[in-house]
């Protein structure tokens with residue numbers, strides 16, 4: 239295995255014509271940990287990963303593996319495991335797909351059987367992929383990523399479509415990769431989907447970084463709090479400051495470190511601020527996440 243190296247995103251911007259898909263994004267993904275790359279649909283996750291893997295060119299900034307862009311890696315398939323652009327031919331078998339891939343990468347054919355066993359599809363390896371369930375395809379995608387025994391994994395929505403048994407399996411699998419010192423980046427649009435698999439989170443919305451840190455730091459923030467919003471956010475923030483209330487601004491409003499909405503309502507009243515929302519944020523990571531990213535709506 240090549241050593242786990244950090245993934246470094248620095249000031250990354252990607253524009254598609256008038257659309258800014260990724261907007262001055264910076265974060266680091268550390269080896270030895272599973273990192274969830276989270277954001278609602280259209281937040282810019284796939285675009286970030288495509289730039290990282292050299293599939294599209296950045297408008298500004300860099301996305302590298304410890305400072306080296308994907309195209310400059312001496313042995314890319316043995317450094318980074320990904321199935322981002324993998325397409326499967328329905329008429330061919332899993333074994334055939336992996337053999338072609340291994341041969342193209344100059345890897346020993348024996349590796350094919352090993353990875354088929356690692357992902358638990360060896361017994362179906364000689365069936366056509368067209369008949370595979372979504373879960374089996376996900377496992378085949380993982381087999382692709384494993385073939386070069388890389389130190390870094392970049393996985394786009396790998397849990398999507400797995401049945402409960404598959405989800406349990408992939409959690410253990412990702413954790414085991416990280417415990418071996420590898421860097422594991424897993425994208426998802428649902429925090430609840432990856433919550434039990436990840437050590438760290440990077441949350442983006444509208445191409446911008448909303449939060450990065452450990453999952454436990456996010457959990458700490460998920461204590462019961464109050465959501466408040468106003469058509470005049472500036473005035474509302476002044477009223478909250480005036481009342482000595484601490485808060486974070488999310489797209490769905492301000493998240494105030496106060497469990498009693500009455501206290502927050504009073505602060506707004508005293509500041510003469512019109513409110514468009516005032517309610518208690520239920521304790522829970524997913525709600526906290528949705529408030530940060532704006533209710534998941536794009």
Ligand SMILES: Nc1ncnc2c1ncn2[C@@H]1O[C@H](COP(=O)(O)OP(=O)(O)OP(=O)(O)O)[C@@H](O)[C@H]1O
Pocket residue numbers: 254257258259277278279280281282283284285286427
């Ligand atoms: N090739 C492209 N041309 C034009 N716009 C694009 C292109 N690729 C992505 N976009 C736009 O960039 C934004 C971010 O898309 P992206 O696919 O990166 O988001 P995402 O977080 O991966 O969402 P999803 O989970 O739905 O894939 C969206 O507004 C999308 O429409």
